[in-house]
Every structure is written in C-alpha cells, then in structure tokens.
Amino acid sequence: MFKRFSLSSDVSGQTPVKSSIQRSIRNAVLSQWKIESSTLEVLWPKKEALTHVKCKDHLSIYAVQGEPIFFQHSDGPIYPTLRVLHRYPFILPAVKVDRGAIRFLLAGASMMCPGLTSAGGYLPPDDTPLEAGVPVAIFTEGKEHAAAIGITKLSTIEMRKVNKGVGVEPITYLGDEFWAIKTV
Amino acid sequence: MVRKNNQDQKGQPTPAAPAPSTTEPTEPAEPIPEPKPPVQVFYCAVCTFPVEYCEFGSSLSKCKEWLKDVRVDLYERFYSEDALQAKIGTMSLEAQSKLEKDAVEKEAKADAKADAALKKKLASQITIKRIERNKRKHVTAIHGLEAFGVDLKKAAKQFASKFATGASVTKNAQGLEEIVVQGDVGDEVFELIEKQVGVLKGIPPDNVEFVEDKKKKSEGA
Numbered sequence: 001m002f003k004r005f006s007l008s009s010d011v012s013g014q015t016p017v018k019s020s021i022q023r024s025i026r027n028a029v030l031s032q033w034k035i036e037s038s039t040l041e042v043l044w045p046k047k048e049a050l051t052h053v054k055c056k057d058h059l060s061i062y063a064v065q066g067e068p069i070f071f072q073h074s075d076g077p078i079y080p081t082l083r084v085l086h087r088y089p090f091i092l093p094a095v096k097v098d099r100g101a102i103r104f105l106l107a108g109a110s111m112m113c114p115g116l117t118s119a120g121g122y123l124p125p126d127d128t129p130l131e132a133g134v135p136v137a138i139f140t141e142g143k144e145h146a147a148a149i150g151i152t153k154l155s156t157i158e159m160r161k162v163n164k165g166v167g168v169e170p171i172t173y174l175g176d177e178f179w180a181i182k183t184v
Numbered sequence: 185m186v187r188k189n190n191q192d193q194k195g196q197p198t199p200a201a202p203a204p205s206t207t208e209p210t211e212p213a214e215p216i217p218e219p220k221p222p223v224q225v226f227y228c229a230v231c232t233f234p235v236e237y238c239e240f241g242s243s244l245s246k247c248k249e250w251l252k253d254v255r256v257d258l259y260e261r262f263y264s265e266d267a268l269q270a271k272i273g274t275m276s277l278e279a280q281s282k283l284e285k286d287a288v289e290k291e292a293k294a295d296a297k298a299d300a301a302l303k304k305k306l307a308s309q310i311t312i313k314r315i316e317r318n319k320r321k322h323v324t325a326i327h328g329l330e331a332f333g334v335d336l337k338k339a340a341k342q343f344a345s346k347f348a349t350g351a352s353v354t355k356n357a358q359g360l361e362e363i364v365v366q367g368d369v370g371d372e373v374f375e376l377i378e379k380q381v382g383v384l385k386g387i388p389p390d391n392v393e394f395v396e397d398k399k400k401k402s403e404g405a
Contacts, residue, residue: 038218038219039219086234144234145236175241
C-alpha cells in the first residue's frame with residue numbers, strides 16, 4: 001500500500017477529529033485490536049486530540065501529537081503503524097515467516113503459504129484459526145520484533161491445507177515509504 | 185480550580201475499568217489491570233530498523249560500526265560467531281550465502297546511489313530571478329533551494345520576516361516549487377545565503393546565479 005508514498009504529494013489535508021468521532025474510533029480500535037482501554041490510554045490519551053491526515057486513494061492516517069498511530073483504508077480495518085506494533089506487539093494476532101522469506105518481505109512481496117507453514121514459520125493452531133482478511137503482525141524467524149503488518153488472504157486452515165500461493169499480503173513493512181515517515 | 189478538581193476525579197476511576205488481562209499468563213492475576221508497559225525497541229540510527237534487522241538493510245557495515253560504538257553487548261549478541269551460527273536456523277547454507285552476497289551488493293548499490301545524489305546536490309543551481317511587474321516594481325523568484333534540503337515554507341517565512349514583505353511558495357510554469365518574494369531583494373537574498381542565516385545553512389554561494397526577466401511589450405497584445 002505504501003510502496004509509493006510521500007507526505008508532500010499524497011497528503012491532501014490535516015484536520016483535527018471531532019470528539020464524537022474520536023469516541024467511535026476509540027471504540028472501533030478497542031474492538032478490533034487486542035488492547036485494554038488502559039493501555040490504549042497510554043498510547044492515545046483522552047486529552048490529546050487526534051489528527052486526521054487525509055491522503056489520496058481514501059487512505060486516512062491518524063496521528064497523536066504529530067506521531068502516526070494508526071491508519072485505515074476507506075472503511076476497512078484499522079491498522080496500527082509498525083512503530084506502535086513494536087511497542088505493543090500483542091495487539092494483532094501473530095504469524096511468522098521463515099528466514100528465507102525475510103528479504104522478500106522487506107521488499108514488499110506477498111508472503112506465500114510455504115514460508116508460513118515451514119519449520120521456521122508459525123501459524124495459529126487449527127483450533128484458534130484466523131479468517132481471511134484479518135490484519136496480522138508478521139514476525140520472522142529468529143527475530144524478536146515484527147517486520148511487517150499484513151492482511152491474511154486465506155484462512156489459516158486453508159493455508160495449511162493448500163500450502164500454495166499467497167497467504168498474507170503485507171500492508172506496511174520495515175523500510176517502506178511509510179516507515180520513513182516519523183512525524184506528520 | 186473547581187474545574188480541575190472535577191477532571192481529576194473523573195480521570196481516576198477510568199484505569200479501574202474492566203478488561204481482564206487474559207492474554208498474559210506470565211503476569212499474576214491482579215485485581216486492577218495496569219496499563220501494559222510498551223516494549224522498548226532499540227532502533228538503529230543508521231538504517232532506522234530495529235537493530236536485529238540491520239542485516240537486511242542497505243548499510244550493514246555502517247550499522248555494525250555504529251552498534252559497536254554505542255552498544256557492545258548488543259553487537260556481541262548479533263554479530264559474534266555463535267550468533268551467526270545460530271542465526272542460520274532452518275535455512276539452507278546455499279540460501280544463506282546468497283543472502284550475504286545480496287547484502288553486499290545491496291550496500292554497494294546504496295552507496296553508489298548516495299554518491300550520485302550528493303554529486304547532483306553539489307551540481308544543482310539556485311537561480312535568483314528578478315521579475316518586472318510594472319516599470320519600477322519587481323518580485324524576486326528563488327528557485328532550486330529544495331535540492332539542498334531546505335524547507336521552502338520555512339525559508340519563505342524567513343524571507344518575509346527579514347524583508348518585511350510578502351513571500352510565498354508557488355509553483356512555476358514548469359510545475360516546480362519556488363519562493364516568490366515581493367520587491368527587488370535578489371542581492372539581499374544572496375547576502376543571506378553567503379552568511380548562511382537560519383534555514384539557509386549548507387547552501388554553497390557558488391551555485392547561485394542571477395537572472396533578469398523583463399516584461400516584453402508584445403505580451404499584453
């Protein structure tokens with residue numbers, strides 16, 4: 001999503017978010033992420049106003065005190081930024097790819113099923129499967145921190161069964177143009 | 185004062201809100217869920233990645249040097265012989281050597297790119313253009329500052345306050361951004377660049393050229 005992105009050309013405006021809308025966003029975040037309201041409070045204090053950074057192609061980035069916290073594509077799921085995910089790694093369900101896939105992941109390639117199902121990879125067990133179209137944190141073999149945030153293209157059960165083709169598509173990854181943006 | 189008190193009282197009960205921490209089995213069950221502390225991530229100052237990902241960046245040798253200087257313990261953890269052995273993990277030796285080769289290539293490429301960018305930067309020109317508005321009134325257009333990493337908006341603001349005139353960032357006919365300052369201030373702008381005032385720091389005065397743009401009489405017809 002962020003392969004080509006720059007603040008000067010893709011941002012069409014910044015506006016403070018109304019408090020009533022902030023409330024609904026807060027509720028959406030609480031329901032979509034695995035985060036307690038007290039933890040979210042540290043990340044995004046109630047007193048701090050949220051800034052809506054409107055970008056082209058229906059992309060919205062939300063920032064607190066100039067630091068991007070999460071983003072959303074039209075009415076889709078709300079993704080945390082990678083830096084936020086590093087601080088609170090538990091907010092998204094985790095998948096893991098093996099070491100051979102890391103360099104492709106950091107070039108923005110989609111993660112194929114074999115990289116997730118091999119010995120170095122990890123998928124949630126079949127009794128707690130993930131559906132297709134769920135935001136996930138993509139961890140990597142032998143590393144502590146997540147390398148990317150992605151969305152599942154198949155359910156995890158299917159990934160195991162088919163073991164072919166795209167399993168997870170990265171949305172934002174280490175070193176893309178969105179990673180380069182630290183403040184808005 | 186009354187208002188402040190109110191807020192304090194309101195603020196206190198919120199941390200005691202529900203949300204039991206079922207996700208963390210390591211923590212002993214607490215009656216009041218404390219906000220979870222954020223994970224402290226140590227980022228590389230060279231490639232901005234978390235240090236464990238430096239090996240996949242385009243400046244590994246520089247990252248290594250930097251890490252050795254600031255955090256020897258981490259350097260040992262990631263780049264000692266044992267660590268390198270353990271890191272290979274489930275990957276085949278072949279793939280590993282390919283990865284290393286790629287890293288070297290990538291770094292060389294990034295270096296070449298940085299060199300080219302620097303050269304281009306040093307070669308790029310700044311033009312200060314005097315444009316006639318009517319017989320005795322002029323505006324000054326300054327073009328090419330952005331190549332030296334100057335924030336045009338800030339520079340325009342600086343010019344405006346310095347000369348007490350209007351200054352703005354506009355797109356010119358070629359679609360490139362330039363600063364337009366009201367009045368004939370070309371020489372003064374050059375002086376500011378020579379003295380490296382404020383945001384104009386780091387601009388070589390040798391690269392500045394002056395251009396005059398006179399209104400042609402036939403233009404109006």
